[in-house]
Amino acid sequence: MDEDLAEELRAAIGDFVRRVRLHDRMPRGQAAVLGHLDRTGPLSIADLARREHVKHQTMTRTVHLLHDRALVMLSPDEQDRRRQVVTITESGRRTLDDERRHRASGIARAIRDDLDDDEREVVRRIPEILAKLRP
Template structure:
């Protein structure tokens, strides 16, 4: 059991360090990118749904959505099933911005892959699949 805990701690620390080093290179705040990612992947969502997915307060997500709307990256429209509700929809500009941010992040990571040996690159190629299996 202790070996599993040690491995879990090592993974947690390594992934955390990796994210902290890549995140500052992003042109948009992480919360805005996360909201755009949910909308791109899942389609129109209410602010409450976005807040739940990101584990933030409704008020925080309202601010995030407002900032995205100010940049014309999302629009708000009445829900098709319940006209009293409002849903957030990613715009074509939002999709472009999300794609650009993802490509920029991937380019930074790709640049660091040059430091790996061929054997390490083979291991790195398996990491995404392994991490997906570890995600609850």
């Protein structure tokens, strides 16, 4: 019973995330990098690659795309000058905030337009309930 419910929940969340991402304006990998930097502060390219489970070369490309758009700044690591430290810029933070607002506004519109009052009440509780689920 619990396993069936868990599978239904996993599938529903996966479908929801995929539908939300259809409307993203920024590639997922780039948004993820900005999100990591926004939440944790400066990180090395290697640390970002580990967090995203991608190869160092892939992350280097992503970081350089963000750097070309002035969304991140690169600087040498103080302890190891061979390593690059990536820092989100104010422009990067504004871009990330805009992307987050865009995602949230699409979800808010669907909540308003597609759900009845009872369903909206259930949705209000979902973040709190999901926070309790720690697989």
